[in-house]
Amino acid sequence: MDVTVPGATIHARVAGQGEPVLLLHGYPQTHVMWHVIAEELAQSHRVVVADLRGYGQSIAHQADFTFRAMAQDQVALMRHLGHARFDVIAHDRGARTAHRMVLDHPEAVRSIALADILPTLDVWRVMDDWLARKYYHWLFLSQPGDMPQRLINSDPILFLHSALLGLSGAPDAFHPQALADYERAARNPDVVAAWCGDYTAAATTDLDHDRADLGRTSPIPCLILWGSRGVVAHHLDPLEAWRAWFPKAQGHAVEAGHFLIEERPKEVLTSLMRHLGQV
Template sequence: MTKAEIALFAGFEKIDVDVPGAMIHARVGGKGAPLLLLHGYPQTHVMWHVIAEELAKSYRVVAADLRGYGDSITHDGDFTFRAMARDQVALMRHMGYSSFHVVSHDRGARTAHRMVLDHTGIVRSVALIDILPTLDVWRTMDAWLARRYYHWLFLAQPGDMPQRLVNCDPILFLHSALIGLSGAKELFEEKALAEYERAARNPSVVGAWCGDYTAAATIDLEHDQADLGRTSDIPSLVLWGRRGVVAHHLDPLEAWRAWFPNADGHAVDAGHFLVEERPAEVLQSLAAHLKRL
């Protein structure tokens, strides 16, 4: 346990749970209905520090690292969203929960999407923060988007070239990613940033980034294409940053209603990392979403 984790997750305990093909690290706190928080690239579960303690006043909060990210470990080399979703379902079952709410950002939200598709009845509600469906990202990938999402293309290159280059200066790469997606490194709390940096220094975490984006450019597309036309009527919230990239080509709410017809949501005056940039507004939206259930 690091000093940053203690400071950022007061009252939470640390758990490490073995699941098929991986070991998942999480922080757990609070009482009430189970609520799983899933982070995105290039972060860890620590991104939720700004709202986790408040959510824990009403929910049993589980903030987990995706396989290979943060302090989670992958044993089988499978970085598909299908595997990531399976991990988190196994984690929650280990804790005694057969169903639960999910609040998710970026890659975690893609994991949540796959979880709803693959594990019917498990997810009670879902919140998807600042992403479009994976198929829509690739469908709209033009020169404008490729410049802003260059990591989608770079990290998915074959072989170990991306991993070796990133590992030459992982902190520079991390800061470039955070600034490129947010516009300012300063919006991240110092102790949280230190945790992101600690993870980035681990070559296996960089390998997970590459494996994740390689899967998203290949087998994840096959999985989503096979499920086109499938929908879920579970309560769904879609939030996105008004100053970010997600809404440039498509209306995020309409894009997600193709999968979740009952989805509701709105833009937040933020960039990509709106949870950390506008925590009070995000928390208010999440509270209203969860109270409807």
């Protein structure tokens, strides 16, 4: 379905019956990254998988790619579907959107599961030469003007594959149909513009929003997962970092790179089901 919300049209798939759970993807992917886990969760939950504003098949009608705007989109989508309160499971940029959703819409989120991220403020705080090489896209995509888009659009598939391989280290991590969906999205200049708008906001306005909320905590159940072969735990303990926002945060590493949901779906699903069963 395609649901019009203020400032965007959000593309989503819905299936299953039970407690509602929203699944959000990250960069440079689409909602299709949940293809294994969504099907399993739909056996016991009402599952909503959605593309973030400007990503995949969602359309941005305004050039606001802050996590605040993207969180509002998803809350509006869930309300449109009749879900005033729901669980959120999210990866990468979707997880940052989910973090902001809890801060801006605490009444809407029952529990949260965040995959392979540190808080945005912490990423910038610990950014050094090692992390800048690993997360070069944070700096490149946030450059002013249209230079990043023009360079990416000259060979979007090369750029996409480089990004996926660089963050996963596993060229066979992605199902061919999922990879084809990511490629279709990457060929769309509007999607590339959304990538850049997202990372520009994360280097500017999003930091202001998060600084304004420093010291705020949420008591909701929180699961933190990260890839042991990734970079998230290199500088900080992810659990300790997230407990500054979610004191009840629990979690563990998964033997995977950044894309743990696709690299180790069964292991991730087991942790998610345990988390949801305790909410």
